[in-house]
Amino acid sequence: MDTVTECGCGQRGGPMSSATERVAARLPDNDAVLILGVLFGLYVGFTVLGMALGLDIAGLASTLQRITFFAAVYALLALALNLQWGYAGLLNIGVAGFMAVGVYTMAMLTAPASPAAGGVPGLGLPLWVGVVGGMVAAALVGALAALPALRLKADYLAIVTLGLSEIIRLTYNSTTFQTFSIAGADLGTGASQGIQTPTNPVMALYYTTPSSPAAGTTGLGEAVFGFFGTLGLDEPVVVDWTYTIVLVIFVGLFYLLLTRVGNSPFGRVLKAIREDELVASSLGKNTNRFKIKTFMLGCALMGLGGILWQGSQELVNPALFLPIITFYVFIALIIGGSGSNTGSVIGGALFAGLLFEGPTFVRRLVQQTVDLGGAPNTFTDAIAALGSLDVGPLLAYALADVSSLRFVLVGVVLVYLVQNRPDGLLGHRKETAAAVSLARERTAAGQTDGGATEANDE
Amino acid sequence: MSETDTTDTRAAIEGENPEEIADIDPEEDSDVERAAREIPPGRPLRVDDLRMEFGGLTAVDGAGFAIEEGSLTGLIGPNGAGKSTTFDCITGVHRPTGGSVKLHNEEITGLQPHEIAARGLVRTFQITRELQEMTVLENMLLAPRGQQGEALWRAVLPGVRRSVQAQERELRERAWETLEFFEIDHLAEEYAGNLSGGQRKLLEMARALLTDPEVVLLDEPLAGVNPTLERKLLERIDELREQGYTFLLVEHDMDVIMENCERVIVMHQGRVLADDAPAAIRENEQVIDAYLGANV
Numbered sequence: 001m002d003t004v005t006e007c008g009c010g011q012r013g014g015p016m017s018s019a020t021e022r023v024a025a026r027l028p029d030n031d032a033v034l035i036l037g038v039l040f041g042l043y044v045g046f047t048v049l050g051m052a053l054g055l056d057i058a059g060l061a062s063t064l065q066r067i068t069f070f071a072a073v074y075a076l077l078a079l080a081l082n083l084q085w086g087y088a089g090l091l092n093i094g095v096a097g098f099m100a101v102g103v104y105t106m107a108m109l110t111a112p113a114s115p116a117a118g119g120v121p122g123l124g125l126p127l128w129v130g131v132v133g134g135m136v137a138a139a140l141v142g143a144l145a146a147l148p149a150l151r152l153k154a155d156y157l158a159i160v161t162l163g164l165s166e167i168i169r170l171t172y173n174s175t176t177f178q179t180f181s182i183a184g185a186d187l188g189t190g191a192s193q194g195i196q197t198p199t200n201p202v203m204a205l206y207y208t209t210p211s212s213p214a215a216g217t218t219g220l221g222e223a224v225f226g227f228f229g230t231l232g233l234d235e236p237v238v239v240d241w242t243y244t245i246v247l248v249i250f251v252g253l254f255y256l257l258l259t260r261v262g263n264s265p266f267g268r269v270l271k272a273i274r275e276d277e278l279v280a281s282s283l284g285k286n287t288n289r290f291k292i293k294t295f296m297l298g299c300a301l302m303g304l305g306g307i308l309w310q311g312s313q314e315l316v317n318p319a320l321f322l323p324i325i326t327f328y329v330f331i332a333l334i335i336g337g338s339g340s341n342t343g344s345v346i347g348g349a350l351f352a353g354l355l356f357e358g359p360t361f362v363r364r365l366v367q368q369t370v371d372l373g374g375a376p377n378t379f380t381d382a383i384a385a386l387g388s389l390d391v392g393p394l395l396a397y398a399l400a401d402v403s404s405l406r407f408v409l410v411g412v413v414l415v416y417l418v419q420n421r422p423d424g425l426l427g428h429r430k431e432t433a434a435a436v437s438l439a440r441e442r443t444a445a446g447q448t449d450g451g452a453t454e455a456n457d458e
Numbered sequence: 459m460s461e462t463d464t465t466d467t468r469a470a471i472e473g474e475n476p477e478e479i480a481d482i483d484p485e486e487d488s489d490v491e492r493a494a495r496e497i498p499p500g501r502p503l504r505v506d507d508l509r510m511e512f513g514g515l516t517a518v519d520g521a522g523f524a525i526e527e528g529s530l531t532g533l534i535g536p537n538g539a540g541k542s543t544t545f546d547c548i549t550g551v552h553r554p555t556g557g558s559v560k561l562h563n564e565e566i567t568g569l570q571p572h573e574i575a576a577r578g579l580v581r582t583f584q585i586t587r588e589l590q591e592m593t594v595l596e597n598m599l600l601a602p603r604g605q606q607g608e609a610l611w612r613a614v615l616p617g618v619r620r621s622v623q624a625q626e627r628e629l630r631e632r633a634w635e636t637l638e639f640f641e642i643d644h645l646a647e648e649y650a651g652n653l654s655g656g657q658r659k660l661l662e663m664a665r666a667l668l669t670d671p672e673v674v675l676l677d678e679p680l681a682g683v684n685p686t687l688e689r690k691l692l693e694r695i696d697e698l699r700e701q702g703y704t705f706l707l708v709e710h711d712m713d714v715i716m717e718n719c720e721r722v723i724v725m726h727q728g729r730v731l732a733d734d735a736p737a738a739i740r741e742n743e744q745v746i747d748a749y750l751g752a753n754v
Contacts, residue, residue, distance in 0.1 A: 257614060264613030264622065265605040268592075272600050275589035282549065282583075283601050283669055284575035285608070293610050430593075435607055435619065435626045438595045438647070440634050 031342040034426075038346050042067055042353040049361045053368060057232045063361075065240050067353050072247035073309040074356075075348030078332040079254045079341060080301035086338035087262060088294045089274030091158040094145065095302055095329045097165025098138045100321040102303020103310045104172055106134035107195045108187050120195045121179060121186040127198050131307055138303025139296040141168070146295040150288055165323060173318040194317025197310075202242045206235070247308055251345060254301060258341050261297070268433040270294055331355070331410055334417055337424020340431060347424065355413065359406050363399040375400035502527050502562050502704050503548070503579070503673045509556030510543050510728075517543040519728030520557070525673075525721070530695060530705045532715040532736075535725035536749050541708045542584060544725070545675055549581045550574040561673065576603060578672035582679055584708075586658040590651030594642065594661055597650050598633035601668035605629070633668060640664045640694060656687040663691070673704045680709055692718055716740065724749060 046067055050060045077095060084090040092098075110130035111122025125133075145164045149157040171177065172189045179188030189195060203210035206221030213235065217225060228238050261267050269290050272280040281287045310316045328351065336347020366372070375396040376382045382397035398405050421427065432438055504524040510517045518540040525531045535541050547554040550571040558567045566574050589597050607613045607622035637643040640660045645653060650661060659679050666674055680688050692714070695705055709715050715722055716736040724732040724739060726748040732739055739745055 260614050260619070261610065264619075265599070265607030265626070266610050266613040268596060268600050269608055271592055271596070272589050275591055276587050278551070278571070279583075279587045279589060280600070281571040282551075282575055282581055283665070284572050284580075284603050285600075286570075286572045290608075297610065432593065433596055434599060434630075435613070435623045436630065438593075438599070438630055438633075440630070440646075 034342060035345050035349070038349050039068075039071065042071070042349060046353070046357075046361065049365060053361070053364055058234060058237055061233050061237050061241070065237065065244050067357055069240070069244045069247060070352035070356055071349035072244065072251050073305065073348075074329065074332045074352045075251045075345040076247070076254055076305040076308060077302060077329040078336065078344040078348045078351075079251070079258055080298050080305055081329055081333050082338055082341060082344040083258055083261065083301070084295060084298035086333065086340065086344070087267060087274065088270040088291060090146075090291060090295055090298075091155070092161045092295070092298065093158045093323070093326055093330075094161030094163075094165030094168075095326040096321040096323055097161070097168040097326075098142060098299045098302040099306025099310065099325070100165075100168050100172060100318070101141045102134035102138040102300075102306040103197070103316050104134075104189060104195065105137040105303075106130035106307050106311055107197045107316060108189065109133045110198045111187070111196060113186070115196075120188045120190040122195075123185060123187060127201060130198065131304070134307050134311075135300040135303045138306075139300040142296045142299025143292060146292050150291050150295075162323065162326075165321075165326065169318045169321045172321075190317070192317060192319075194315050196315055197313065200239075200243055200312050200314075202239060202246060205242065206239060243312060250304075250308055255341055255345060262341065262431065262433060264433070264435050266290070271433050328356070328410075331414060334414065335425055337421075337426050337429065340424065340426060340429045343424045343426045343429065346426065350425070355406060355410055359402045359409060363402050363405075366395070366399060372396035372399070501525060503706065504560045504563075505544070505548065505557070506560075507557040508544060508547055508554055508559065510540070510547050510552055511555045516728055518547060518554070521725060521728065521730050522557070523723050523730055523733055525704060525706055527704050528699050528702055529721060530699055530707060530719050532719035532722040533706055533708045533725065534710070534712070534715055534722060534749065535731070539725040539749075540728040541725055542677060543728075545581060545677055545708065548574075549579065549675065575669065575671075578670070579675070580666040580669050580671040580673075581675040582659075582662045582666050582677055584677040584681070586655070586662050588650040588653070588658050588661050588665075590649065592650055593647050594637065594650055594653070595630075595633055595646045597661060597665055598637065598668055599626070599629055601665045602629050602632070603669055636664050636668055641690065656683045659683050660687070660691065663694070667698065667703070671703070673706065676705060676707045676709075678708055678710065680711060680714060688714070 043064055046063055047060060050063050055063065077099070081092065081095060084092045106127075107130070108120075108122050109125045110127055111120055111124070113121055113124040115121050141164070145161055146157070149160040173192050174189075175191045177189045178191040178193075179186060181187070199210045201210070203213070205218065206224065207213045207215065207217055209215035224238060225235050262270075269280055269285050269287075272283075272285070273287050273290060277287050280290075306321075310320050332347040332351035333344055334347070335350050336343030336345065338344075372392045372395055376385070376393045379397065382394045385391075385393040417424070423429075501524040506522045508518050508521045521540065521544055523531075533541050533544070543552065546552040548559050550566075550569050550573065553568045558565060560566065561574070561577055561579050564577065566577060566579070569577075589600070592600075606625050607619075612618045612622050634643060634646065637646055640663070642653075642657055642660050642664070645657060650658070653661060659682075663674075663676065663679060679691060683691065695707075695718075699705065707715070707719065716739075719736060722732075722734065722736050722739045723730055724742075724745050726744075731748055732742045732745050734742065
């Protein structure tokens with residue numbers, strides 16, 4: 001049985017790809033090891049970079065926290081997108097919009113009914129109601145987008161979601177809904193000024209009054225701050241790390257949930273829909289129902305991802321949900337390989353580390369070690385210097401605006417991946433969509449081959 | 459409808475076996491029997507005055523026939539006779555513009571493909587549509603009806619999931635057995651995309667059978683299949699007929715049709731030209747003019 005499997009992978013590509021498959025086969029089988037390995041690699045890399053920049057221990061800890069935070073949020077969103085795009089082939093280019101619906105609904109439900117001056121009134125409901133409400137709202141908006149679009153081909157769903165995402169952002173940006181009242185309750189979106197989000201609940205672990213740290217620390221806060229204080233880590237770093245760990249736990253939960261969805265008869269139908277919808281329906285599967293369920297679940301998870309990310313930043317405004325966020329999530333998923341949950345997590349981590357945070361650090365390092373002089377104001381000036389074989393101005397120009405550089409880098413990576421690793425960095429992964437291992441069980445007579453047991457069982 | 463049903467097609471059917479058609483209709487309690495997975499005797503599939511118009515083009519123009527349980531019926535006709543469109547209308551890919559399709563006396567006209575498949579009528583495709591990026595086993599396990607784990611909450615919740623897994627093990631066994639029956643079990647863990655053309659035909663048929671169907675429509679299952687495999691497939695069909703499966707077969711190879719089918723329906727220009735035993739079809743002047751020509 002094993003030989004058949006390996007042959008199968010080998011035949012899929014040319015000699016190059018069978019070589020990479022062989023390398024991949026030697027990689028640790030355990031996906032957790034793979035993910036931890038990538039994270040460890042990022043940590044080592046950024047520690048080295050940070051030390052080269054002369055960061056102290058608090059600076060390093062804060063750097064690694066930032067990396068982990070972004071790795072986690074991009075992993076969350078990539079996992080949600082992988083359910084829709086990787087499994088069911090539903091091209092959703094409105095990730096940012098569904099995040100916005102999640103965060104805004106959560107914020108509007110939980111904002112105090114009578115806010116401080118300048119604040120936006122809300123319904124003053126508890127945080128968990130806000131989070132659940134945000135997910136439900138994102139799922140419902142997802143259904144709204146999916147219902148008409150599912151009758152059409154995939155490309156139309158893509159356009160509908162992209163358009164919807166912008167409509168959502170512009171609606172939250174509109175002054176019409178800055179404050180309004182429904183059934184006697186005042187609430188609002190805050191328009192372009194944004195809306196405050198609830199105090200991060202991890203603050204309650206450490207501070208007696210979560211909204212004002214100055215009021216005093218809890219017993220746990222005392223102990224934890226005391227311990228890390230001796231290592232040179234101050235309170236904000238500890239609090240940020242605590243929340244980051246919460247995010248990492250959520251990545252684990254998303255992963256578990258989506259792996260279960262994928263390795264089930266439900267996931268099998270999704271895979272079939274991605275491959276050939278008519279086959280699935282000819283075998284008696286109500287494909288539209290599967291697609292809508294999947295789309296709604298994915299959107300709910302995107303809403304939760306948005307809440308966990310932007311909802312933790314005290315204030316959200318519509319500018320945080322530009323379509324570029326959606327494209328970043330797509331890049332993360334493409335890096336890891338769509339269709340694979342492990343790939344989604346690794347893609348999220350690598351995107352956050354190498355493409356999102358990496359350029360900033362490289363710029364700081366270059367600027368600190370090499371004196372490039374002032375950056376030229378225009379691209380023409382930067383290019384002109386090349387005439388005298390001076391690359392300095394071009395380099396300085398490129399580094400001066402790191403977000404533009406990031407765009408270029410993202411584009412280059414995308415072109416490379418699509419041409420050379422269309423299945424993502426992990427290559428093609430054989431993830432069987434079934435709730436049990438499909439290897440044949442040994443009968444007493446033992447007439448069949450192999451000996452695999454219920455490896456997929458939990 | 460019976461008054462207007464004096465077309466030649468209908469006459470052809472009634473002339474064939476009038477008493478059998480007559481005793482289908484009173485079976486009102488067939489639902490209960492079907493639920494017990496017992497197929498009532500008689501004619502499981504019946505098509506009446508089927509019409510399919512695409513704009514100004516009439517692809518199927520009042521076709522009507524009924525097929526018998528446990529039979530292998532051939533559906534032949536020149537290119538453009540409306541055979542595949544008839545298949546598409548029966549299986550819900552197209553909603554017919556007129557007429558009716560009945561599965562065990564139950565009206566299935568205009569239902570969605572998945573609704574029809576769920577009622578026990580499955581098809582294979584002229585050009586095989588295996589799911590390439592899925593393994594042969596995954597392809598197979600997609601097919602069975604009534605899978606608990608196709609409900610999202612059952613697939614995810616820890617306690618309930620165990621019964622899903624139990625069902626998966628059962629289905630896995632059935633899938634392996636069916637693959638063995640078709641002698642492609644050695645390819646079980648291969649991607650379907652890596653299979654040869656003939657193996658794909660086998661897989662498609664095996665997959666269709668795993669839905670536990672009552673009627674199987676095979677759209678050119680033998681095209682591009684080598685003679686050895688062809689014989690194998692036909693043997694399989696024979697064995698399955700003994701188990702009560704009913705087959706309707708579209709095929710261009712006249713020898714296959716004439717040697718294996720007990721009844722042949724000839725379509726021409728969207729209508730049923732003849733519906734008879736192979737020997738009689740061979741002698742039918744109209745059929746020879748329209749289709750067989752110098753072949754026979």
